[in-house]
Amino acid sequence: MRIKDRLRSVAAGITGNHDEVEDVLNDAFCKLWSKYPELENEIEAAKLSFTVVRNSAIAMRRHNLLHPVEGVENISDTIRNSEEEEEEREKRELYDSLLAMASKVLKPTQYQIFIMHDVENYSYPEIAVRLEMTQINVRQQLSRARKAIREEFRKINY
Numbered sequence: 001m002r003i004k005d006r007l008r009s010v011a012a013g014i015t016g017n018h019d020e021v022e023d024v025l026n027d028a029f030c031k032l033w034s035k036y037p038e039l040e041n042e043i044e045a046a047k048l049s050f051t052v053v054r055n056s057a058i059a060m061r062r063h064n065l066l067h068p069v070e071g072v073e074n075i076s077d078t079i080r081n082s083e084e085e086e087e088e089r090e091k092r093e094l095y096d097s098l099l100a101m102a103s104k105v106l107k108p109t110q111y112q113i114f115i116m117h118d119v120e121n122y123s124y125p126e127i128a129v130r131l132e133m134t135q136i137n138v139r140q141q142l143s144r145a146r147k148a149i150r151e152e153f154r155k156i157n158y
Helices: 004-015 018-038 042-066 072-105 108-119 124-131 135-157
Strands: none
Touching: 004 018, 004 042, 018 042, 072 108, 072 135, 108 124, 108 135, 124 135
């Protein structure tokens, strides 16, 4: 017990982490306790104590370097990322089911206009030129397509 402060300094110097010093000392004293009957004098006990503390501290440092513990920030980032991935997957599934439903419910021209405008982001004038329609007709067909999709979606969810 007289050399405990010096042992604490040795452990702190090796581990570099003052929080782990007590763990190292406790581990070392447990190992020393089993050797107690074999010790002949106080000097031999001190030498063995320094050796055991040094070895325990080195073992602790090696373990921490090989098995780093993630901080709370990293864990919360991991959780947040997995939640975002799950949300993205759910959005993708909803999007895919919406397109599948649209292909079944809509007339071919309505489906084509719906895809061109809402998926591929074509403007009304671009769609009108490509499909040889008026812009007014494109707007009407898209409005009817959205209405049909909305009604089908309500049927499914009610």
